[in-house]
Amino acid sequence: MNLIRDYRSDAATLATFEMRQAMANAEVGDDFSREDPTVNHLEEMSAKMFGKEAGLFVISCTMANQIAIMTSTHHGDEVLVGEESHIYNMETGGLAALAGVQTRSLRSSEGHFDFQDIQKSIRKRGLQVPMTKVLCLENTYDLNRGIPLSKEYISEVSLLAHKNDLLVYLDGARIFNAASALKVEPKILCKDIDIMQFSLCKGLSAPVGSVLLGTKDFIEKARRMRQRIGGGLAQAGHMAAAGVVALETMIDRIQDDNINAKNLAIGLANLNENIVNYEKTLTNIVQIDLKSVGKDAYYMSKDLEEHGIKIKVIDRETCRLVTHRGITAEDIEETINIIKNTIR
Numbered sequence: 001m002n003l004i005r006d007y008r009s010d011a012a013t014l015a016t017f018e019m020r021q022a023m024a025n026a027e028v029g030d031d032f033s034r035e036d037p038t039v040n041h042l043e044e045m046s047a048k049m050f051g052k053e054a055g056l057f058v059i060s061c062t063m064a065n066q067i068a069i070m071t072s073t074h075h076g077d078e079v080l081v082g083e084e085s086h087i088y089n090m091e092t093g094g095l096a097a098l099a100g101v102q103t104r105s106l107r108s109s110e111g112h113f114d115f116q117d118i119q120k121s122i123r124k125r126g127l128q129v130p131m132t133k134v135l136c137l138e139n140t141y142d143l144n145r146g147i148p149l150s151k152e153y154i155s156e157v158s159l160l161a162h163k164n165d166l167l168v169y170l171d172g173a174r175i176f177n178a179a180s181a182l183k184v185e186p187k188i189l190c191k192d193i194d195i196m197q198f199s200l201c202k203g204l205s206a207p208v209g210s211v212l213l214g215t216k217d218f219i220e221k222a223r224r225m226r227q228r229i230g231g232g233l234a235q236a237g238h239m240a241a242a243g244v245v246a247l248e249t250m251i252d253r254i255q256d257d258n259i260n261a262k263n264l265a266i267g268l269a270n271l272n273e274n275i276v277n278y279e280k281t282l283t284n285i286v287q288i289d290l291k292s293v294g295k296d297a298y299y300m301s302k303d304l305e306e307h308g309i310k311i312k313v314i315d316r317e318t319c320r321l322v323t324h325r326g327i328t329a330e331d332i333e334e335t336i337n338i339i340k341n342t343i344r
C-alpha cells in the first residue's frame with residue numbers, strides 16, 4: 001500500500017492509543033445533570049489553562065462558534081468578523097441562520113484589522129441602527145495562512161472593543177500553534193479575550209471536540225444554547241476522555257508542526273522563491289502560489305495524489321499544506337522532492 005501523506009488539514013490526525021484506551025476506560029455519567037466526571041474534568045482543566053472561569057465541552061469548533069454568538073447576541077444585532085475568518089466563510093451562514101445576526105466583515109492586512117476600520121464599523125446607538133455586539137477574532141488567523149496574532153495586538157484591539165462595550169470573542173481553533181510560535185503561555189496570550197474556543201481535534205489529535213470558555217454566567221447560558229441545537233450529550237465523557245489526554249500529551253509537540261511547516265516552506269522556496277513566502281510561514285500552514293510556474297492547482301493536486309500526497313486546493317492558482325502529528329520531518333524531505341518533480 002502506498003504511504004499516504006495527508007496535508008489537507010490537521011483534522012486528519014488520528015487518536016493515539018492512549019486516547020483510545022482513555023475513551024474505553026473513561027469514568028462517565030449523565031452530562032445533562034452535570035454528573036459526568038470526565039467532562040467536568042476536561043471543562044475545568046481547559047478553563048484553568050486559559051485563565052477563564054468556566055468551560056463547556058462541545059462537539060466541534062463550528063458548534064462552539066455558533067453557540068458563542070447565539071449566547072452573546074439577540075436577533076438583529078451585528079457582529080464584526082474578519083473577511084478571511086472561518087466563522088464568516090465556512091459555517092454555512094450559521095451566524096445568520098442560527099444566531100440571527102448581521103455580520104460586518106473587516107479587511108485585514110497580514111491578519112490585522114485596521115483600528116480605524118474597527119472604530120468606523122462600530123455603530124453609534126440609535127433607534128434605526130443594529131447594535132454592534134461582538135468583535136470576532138481568530139488565532140491563528142485565516143485557515144489558509146495560519147497567521148499568529150500577538151498578545152500586544154490582541155490587547156490593543158480588545159481595549160478598543162471594550163471601550164465601545166463590545167465583547168471580544170476568539171475562535172482559537174489553532175491557538176496552541178499560535179502560542180507555540182509566539183512563545184507565550186496560552187493563558188497570557190488570551191488574557192484580554194472575553195469568550196473563546198479551542199479545538200481538541202486539530203493539532204491536538206483527539207477524534208472530536210472543542211471547549212468553549214468564558215465567565216460562569218456566560219457558560220450557563222451557552223449550555224442552554226448547546227441544548228437548543230442538539231449538542232447536549234449523555235455520557236459525553238467517553239469523548240471528553242480523549243480531550244483530556246490531548247491536553248496532557250499533545251500541546252508540547254505542536255511546535256514540531258510549526259517547525260515542519262517552516263522547513264517545508266523553506267524547501268519549496270528553494271525550488272522557486274515565487275511559490276512560497278517562507279518568512280510568512282509562522283505556524284503549521286504552508287500556502288503555495290502557482291502563478292509563476294503556470295501550473296493549475298487542481299492538476300497539481302491530482303499529480304501529487306498519485307504519489308500519495310493529499311493537499312487542499314484553494315483556487316486554480318493556490319493550494320495549502322497543513323502539517324500535523326501524522327507528518328514527520330522525513331515526510332517533509334520526501335514531499336519537497338516529489339513537488340520538485342511535479343512543478344518542473
Ligand SMILES: *Cc1c(COP(=O)(O)O)cnc(C)c1O
Nearest residue numbers: 060061062063086138143171173
Ligand atoms: C477548523 C476550524 C474551525 C471548525 O472546526 P470544526 O471542529 O471542524 O467545526 C473553526 N475555526 C477555525 C479557525 C478552524 O480552523
